[in-house]
Amino acid sequence: MTDLSTKPLAMWLRLPKLSAAGSICGLWLLIIVIAGFAGPAILGIDPNGVDLLARLRPPVGFGGTVDHLLGTDQLGRDILIRICHAVRVSLLLALFGTLIGAAIGISTGFLAAHFGGVVDDVISTLIDFQAAMPFLILAIAAVATLGSNIAVLLVLVSVFGWERYARLSRGLALSYLNNGYVVAAQTYGAGWGTIYSRHILLNILAILIVNITLTFPEILMLETTLSFLGLGVQPPHASLGSMMNYGRDQLFKAWWISILPGLAIFLTTLAVSTIGDILSNRLSIDRR
């Protein structure tokens, strides 16, 4: 029973072949994760260390020196170490946002499928409402009322995208509930909790994971956009977006302050999206 229900997940976990594009994307993600979580310890430089004698130094290759590989900002702070710290903030926010959103979405989707009736109506209306609204604008309005700090940001990125998981898991649960193995599980006395978590969830996990690879880049983009507008992560913390915002008025004098964190965002969203494409092709899940 368990063997059968975990098959879709195992199918792609056991695939050893990786395309060139897939390996490059995986390698980049590995680099960015190591940079974010081990980088600060390895480099050992203070991200807020001000050095007024070394202001606006360009990166290596553009006239810079090796002691500041990616240059410095208008206060002489090292861009590389600041990017490492910012990557950690941005990645953690996007990761928690994705996971919490998925958890909310999957459980509400199952609730709607299980109870039907009024519960289903309420949840479906909420799904339609959120899908119709431009989330960025609502997030900006929410920041206006609740203020901008990490906690508010975490709530916003968690609420983003829940409706996709909810729609998916509701629809899939409805179709799986009529399957023979659900009836079989009921007959041998399995509770609904077991049926949903052990049988239905495992069967739809592959589709949900593909959806995660679709949502993660958008959540990363949402957080960095808010921070870029000055409405997200606030000093002394820095996210990739707030670094870009900080360097914006120096763009024509020192492009690296804004552009380098931006490239880190771009390459990360690109890598996750590409891996998502590869996964959905292998599993033949229609994504868009």
Place this chain on the structure above:
Amino acid sequence: MTMFILSKLSRAVLTILLALAFAFFLMRIAGDPALAFLGVDATPEAVAIFREKFGLDQPLPVQFLYYMANLAHGDFGVSLREGRPVIVVVSEVVPKTLQLMGLGFGLAMLIGLPAGILAAVYRGQFIDRLVMVGSVIGFSLPNFLLGLMLLLIFTLWLRLLPSGGADTAVSFIMPTVTLATAFIGVVSRYTRSSMIGVLNRPFLRAARARGLPASTVLWRHALPNAAIPIVTVTGLMFGGLLGGASVIETVFAWPGMGRLLVTSVLSSDLPVIQFIVILLVITMIFTNFAVDVLYRILDPRIGHRGSMPVAGSAR
């Protein structure tokens, strides 16, 4: 059809009323607008005068009734920052945003639709791969990064385009391209997958077998049948374009509604934010309504139930 439109319309009005109430209470739980606007070190006298001037000294339910009554009279309050009616402040900047969104939408369609159709027709070939790679890059590229890079290239290095403002025709080029890029990716992807779904159907092979030219089959038979998912995306794009506009207007100092929203948030000008959100909710509800009606015109098979087949939101 009339019954369908009436029932949809009444639901839309109900949603708008709910959204109005929601906007009011959301803004009021934010804390004291007087303190938010004047700062925590404001003198008690100044706060009292401010409260009286904007009616903030009344109990909350009374404030809400006044608010609804004022809305009915078309009075949306006064901007705390500018001291002028919100409706005037916002309507001054709306046209510039609409121009930007219209141009961005047009460009996205102009490039995205043909690219998606080409990719579907030449599925698996070089063009297809080119379009797919281009579309992933398009919607992975943060619009603020693209905007800053265009500024570097075309303003600083080539000295061809102005860095901001909306004064001349050339000022439109960079903001429009920046806004359209992500949506070119989204439109081409949806068009491709929707066309692929239709191209495999037997009725197209039958049309070819009857001797109809390939172009007729493509434009007359395939495209109309692939239109529904494409219309869904364009309906969703509207909200995404608006969100994108708030970023792009900030980057290019574009005097539009998005930039007004961001500056209003930074200066806690709640009445302006409230009005923009209300405007937005109403617009989105009517966009969805229009898309629903358009579905039924495009495909008479679609019934009343499940009339909102939204497939993931476009940024």
